Each structure stands twice: as structure tokens, then as C-alpha cells.
Amino acid sequence: MTFQRVAIIGLGLQGGSIGLAVQAYLPDVVTTGYDRDAITRTRAAERRLVHKVCDTAAEAVADCDLVIFCVPLGAMGIAAEQVRAALPADALVSDVGSSKQVVAKALGEALPDHVIIPAHPVAGTENSGADAGFAELFRNRWCIVTPPPQTNLVKLSQLVAFWEALGANVEIMDADHHDLVLAVTSHLPHLIAYTIVGTASDLEEVTQSEVIKYSAGGFRDFTRIAASDPTMWRDVFLSNRQAVLTMLQRFTEDLTALQRAIRIGDGETLFNHFARTRATRRSIIEEGQDDARPDFGRADHRADHRTDPKPADS
């Protein structure tokens, strides 16, 4: 590991998890951190998310050889400008934003003389803030690195090694392709989840209490990602607008086709559609990207003990 001093700007779920993961897996690396919110800084210090929580962004980056911006997409440019004067000339600049073309542009404009290699760890939970991070967040998750053309290959390999040390699998991708892939695997699902939870809140015929009580029928699965940080997600949709709108158009076409099948009572179309989606989940579990236990393991957690009778065949 060639990075000796890592500065983390933004100490929420991602920044805090990076700080904890570096301490856990790269114990020789010194970490500094900054968050523009004073309460977050205090809590970050209490939780020891980084070795040193600084009072300014400039102080946090003063001696670093890697700075990672872990702020909402809309704040990347401002955060980068705040460190410009203090950032060592040979420090590598990276981030964890969920949309990569816009980040490359914002960081490039603010820090035109630095090497910038954007990255996106595809890992998270619905929680946010200084209490949300944990060291294992990136283990067996993918981190997509989107180097611009003619990127310094030494710096690139150092960044790859850094993420691998934190437990991630690294993939290199063009920023525009990243934005299309994430539009379908992350941005569209969040938009849909936010929508349906809102729809359920606005009904007049069904009370909110009923929606809550009977949420185990499927609705509750959507509420998890609809509990994600609103600022972060506002910025994602504004930043990756075109790809999200493209995917949304496909989704709407497919939904309209199923709606028509329901309206005309076309059971065969419904069955055929529903039968082919099982394979996708099987693949996700085989690839280690989700829990194989039914109901995300919630049933295991709820049951204090299993009371099945002893099977006859074992």
C-alpha cells in the first residue's frame, strides 16, 4: 500500500465506513477527516471514524496522498474547491459518488492540476450519517473505478489496491457506461421505491395504519431503500438524469404491457413474465450479492427457535 495518509471529506455512511475499514484493514495508514456539519464531526470523533477529525477541510487534506470526497453529488465541486489551496500537488483525488460523469466534471473543474480518478463502491445501507458506517461495508461488494482517458496507471493501480484492501472487488469502467449500469441497478429501483411508498401514503380509501400493518405482504421491502438519504438521492437523479429517464421509459413500457395483460385477463403473459424473473435472483445469490435465506433472513431473526418436527428422512 503506497498511500500513507488518507483524507476523507464527508463522514456519513460512506466516509465513516472507509475510515473504519482503513483502520481495520490498513492499520499503518493514517486517516484524517472533515465534515461540514459540526455535530457529525463530534460524533465522528466519538466513534473514532478516522484517527483525526479536523475543523476544516484544508486541515484534513494538508499532508494527504489520497483524498476521497464522500459528499452528495451536488456538493462535490464546492468541497473540492475548499481544499484546492491546501491539497498537496501529488495527492490523488477520488470520490464515492453514485454518478460518475458529473463527478469527473465537477472535480476536474475545481482541481484542474491534480490526478483525479473517480470511483463508486456499490455498497450501502438505508442508514446515513456519522452513526451509520461500519468497517465491513465494502467486503465482497464491487467498487467501480472510472478512470478518464490517459489516466496515470501507477495512481490507478494504487487506488485499485486500496479498495481491494478494504475488501472490495474492483471493476474498471467508462464513466458513461457506469452511469447507464447504475441507472438500472440502483437509481431506477430507488425512484420506484420512493414512488410506491409515497403513493401508499396518499391513499384515501386505505389508512396509513393499514399500510403499516399489512406491509409484510411485500410493501415493506420497498420501504428500506425509500428510507435512504434524501439529499444524496435528489442529487443522484439530477446528476444522472438522461440515463435514469431512459431506463424509466423502458420500465414504463413493460409495466404498461403487464397492466394490459391484467386488464384483458391474459394469464399466459403474466405467468410467462413471472416465471422468468426467478433466475435473476438465483444468480444474484450465487454471485454472493444477496442473502440466500428466505425473506432476507428476517424469518430466522424473528424465530427464537425452530419448532419443525424431526423429518422422517434424516
Add this chain to the structure above:
Amino acid sequence: MTFQRVAIIGLGLQGGSIGLAVQAYLPDVVTTGYDRDAITRTRAAERRLVHKVCDTAAEAVADCDLVIFCVPLGAMGIAAEQVRAALPADALVSDVGSSKQVVAKALGEALPDHVIIPAHPVAGTENSGADAGFAELFRNRWCIVTPPPQTNLVKLSQLVAFWEALGANVEIMDADHHDLVLAVTSHLPHLIAYTIVGTASDLEEVTQSEVIKYSAGGFRDFTRIAASDPTMWRDVFLSNRQAVLTMLQRFTEDLTALQRAIRIGDGETLFNHFARTRATRRSIIEEGQDDARPDFGRADHRADHRTDPKPADS
């Protein structure tokens, strides 16, 4: 408990779980069962889902005082006709179907001389078949009972006591209101999940392998319920058509409004929408209808041990 002999027709996730739950929580009650699929019958006997797996539905119900139909909605009428000749005159007839108006009609036509009280335990996992059931499925879940007008109150209270014995909380509701409530808390979420998983499978610009790899960004949450039994869900949408189409219309309106906000760059509308959906999840967790652990507890399961440094304040 006044039921002494319970017959279960259909030994998949619901029927198998009822059989196991009765054995666990009502050990004096004798259970019989039947499934039209011979392999399911064999597996049900191996797992001892009920005390006796019968070769015909008529044999299973011959001496029962409660029969519960646990078959797809489209098969309720046929299953009921198959037991008509053998079913004792005073046996109570119930079911576990996800749509209640259509069940009341189908069972009423097939068994016009019996007392019929439909019910719907709002509990399940994405798994189906004889291997899917477990005794704790109904614990702290709601079971909605939809008695028709002028229902025999003694029978009704017996059915309520039965479900409470299995760990469920029981709610009494009109069948038409049930169908509206479930359209939003269960049927619409399943339709949306099936749609988005299908949309992601059909893309040309993004490979299936990429969809799988980066599914932790949110997509994987949808794949769980899109892995549910296709026959069951085809029948749900055909059975509860009107309520589903109504809810789908509301959802589409709301999605269109957010789509417009994205297109015109209206961050305030997006933020305000995203900020209000968190409260719904909080309520669901407070009501015990979902797991409070981040990421449905998947992160806990994945992490062999937590490696956080000792906090300074504790």
C-alpha cells in the same frame, strides 16, 4: 380450541407452514393433508408437514371439522368441488388466498351448504413448495378474516382462536376492503418488482452479468419478491384485477410527476418527496413488521465479526 381435526388442501409454503404450526402450537389437533402433486405429497410426508398425507382430497377431509384450502386462487373452486361429497356437513371451510371476494364466490358456489369464512394470513417468503414451510411463519403477522354477512359467530370465533394459537394477530374486515388494502400493500409491490426485474433482463446496453454484479445498489431488494411463485401471482392479478388497476393508476401518476421533476431539474420536489417516505419505514419497524437492522440484517450476517475501534465515549 374446538377444532380437533384440521384438513389442509395444498401443501406448499402456506399449507405446510399451517401443518407445522398446528403441530407446534396445538399438539392435540390431528392434521391431514393433500396436494394434487405426487412429489409434493411425498416430500410433505418426509418433512411431516401434517400427521397424515392422504392420496385424495376426499380422504383428507373425511373426518375434519376445519378444512383450509391453500391452493392458488384459480384452483380454489376445483379443489372445493373435489371434497364436496366427503366433507362433513358441520366442518368449517376456510382458505389462505390473497384476494378475498373471488374466493368467497368460488368456495360458495362449490360448497353451498357449508359455513365458509375466508381468511388471509399476510405472511410469506419468496420460497414455495413442500420445502418452504416453517412453523413460525405466522408469528406476529396479521391474519385478515373476511366473514360474509350473517356469519355464524361461534364458527368465526373458533377460526380467530385458531389463527391466534398459531401466533397471528387477527383482524376482521370486509372482503372488498381487504382486496383494496392488499392491492397496495402486496399486489402492486409484486407487480412493480416483477416488472423491474424483467426490464433489467431485457436491456441491450447493460449485460445481465452487470445487472447481477451491481445489484447491491438497490436492485436486489426487488428480486426477492419477484422470485415468488408465478402461478400464485398470476391468479392474484386475475382475481383482484380492479383494485390492482386502480392502485396502478395512482402509482403511474406519482411516477410521472417525479419523472417530470427529474426532466426539468426540480430538485425541491424530489427532495420533499424523498424526505417524507422515511417515516413510513420507521412506523413499520415500530409495529414489528420488519427488521430494524440496516440492510434487513444482511450486513450482520455477512460480517463474521465487527471490527470497529472501541468508541471513545463508551
